[in-house]
Amino acid sequence: MSESFIKAISASEIAPGGMKALELEGNEIVICNSGGKYYAIQRRCGHMNAPLEMGTLDGIYLTCPMHCAQFDVTNGEALSGPVPSAIGNEIPPPFLGKYLQNIGMIMKNVRTETIRTYTTKLEAGWIQIKVK
Amino acid sequence: MSQHIVNVESRKKSLHYFYEKVVMPLGFKFTPDKELMNFLLEQEVILEGKHGIPFCPCQPLRNDRIRDMQIVCPCIPFHRKHFNEIKRCWCGLFVHKDVLDPDKLQQLPPKGGEQ
Numbered sequence: 001m002s003e004s005f006i007k008a009i010s011a012s013e014i015a016p017g018g019m020k021a022l023e024l025e026g027n028e029i030v031i032c033n034s035g036g037k038y039y040a041i042q043r044r045c046g047h048m049n050a051p052l053e054m055g056t057l058d059g060i061y062l063t064c065p066m067h068c069a070q071f072d073v074t075n076g077e078a079l080s081g082p083v084p085s086a087i088g089n090e091i092p093p094p095f096l097g098k099y100l101q102n103i104g105m106i107m108k109n110v111r112t113e114t115i116r117t118y119t120t121k122l123e124a125g126w127i128q129i130k131v132k
Numbered sequence: 133m134s135q136h137i138v139n140v141e142s143r144k145k146s147l148h149y150f151y152e153k154v155v156m157p158l159g160f161k162f163t164p165d166k167e168l169m170n171f172l173l174e175q176e177v178i179l180e181g182k183h184g185i186p187f188c189p190c191q192p193l194r195n196d197r198i199r200d201m202q203i204v205c206p207c208i209p210f211h212r213k214h215f216n217e218i219k220r221c222w223c224g225l226f227v228h229k230d231v232l233d234p235d236k237l238q239q240l241p242p243k244g245g246e247q
Contacts, residue, residue: 058149058150058153059149061146061149061150070146072142072146077138077139077142078138079138079139079142079143079146080138080143080146080180081138081181081184082184083184083185084183084184084185086197
């Protein structure tokens, strides 16, 4: 079934701890180099669609750059939801208060979903990904 | 903040991974009491699900962001002086690296009053 794998990029393009975003057959994918092991995940965060390659990869744990939701790149599991923003104890001006109240109401119903992962393999220095 | 349902065991594992990186350079380690460690990590996962932040399970939230952020686990940097005296953190999740039996440690109030 090797024909279903697509040659993505050279392994030398991603340093250990690094990530690279690319598009393969319409799928937005991020390849993660976790200590020499390569994992491919969907590019969009399971919380609010932020591009995950702009986040932080530490071992097998990826932190989203937008609200710091965390995922396990080996299986895409959502490990934590968003971290509350630091607006402090100050009371915002009325127009902003109303806006933040509305956003808060909507955000309460936003769930952090597990993200999709893709099978990868390393062959002759190339990372190959099975997108289907 | 909405509740986020996560796999408790997976989250405990990831918290353990991140905490170790923070506490080791500060001279602390996880308590050798595995049962206590698992219990406290589980409580933190529950608190994180509720508040979005893994607060210390043994400290009350005061609805004062500055005070509350000082009890986000691991809170060692904020209370290090006291923890160095008692060789453990308040809840006992972390102990000094040289501690082999945390049950022998004494709970002492901080010198100079509340921290």
